[in-house]
Amino acid sequence: MSSRITPEVQALVGQTHGPFRVTVEAGAIRKFADAIGDPDPAYRGPDALAPPTFPTTFRPEDPYPDLPPDYGDVGLHASQTYEFDRPLRAGDAIDVSFTVVDIYEKSGRSGDLVFVEREYKFTDAYSNERIGGGKWISLRRFDK
DSSP, X not given: OOOOOOHHHHTTTTOEEEEEEEEOOHHHHHHHHHHHTOXXXXXXXXXXXXXXXXXXXXXXXXXXXXXXXXXXXXXXXXXXXEEESSOOBTXXXXXXXXXXXXXXXXXXXXXXXXXXXXXXXXXXXXXXXXXXXXXXEEEEEXXX
């Protein structure tokens, strides 16, 4: 396999992006809980708590500012992990930033795969206190 990780892509490691602001809304929490099939009443109402995987919905308004948009044939989600200092709640305003911590490649049955690991930080937009963070891994596939 010839390397799919160009010098331009490798240079992304260590870059931090953001913050971008996310407002946690009670309706979005309820819809997310419904989508994952969780009937917990804590995820409903004006003071709803967010399910632990709710940050999968956090996206910047613009495209991700790291990989070139035409890099690879298909972009996929590989995994995520989260840790929290406190629960996310309806009404929270969260500043989200992420750092590209690693880029590596593997060969798959359908083509070459480039994995991008990002570490996220969630900060309360008003108190500037850390709320939590996580690690998300995405991949780009290249046809053989």
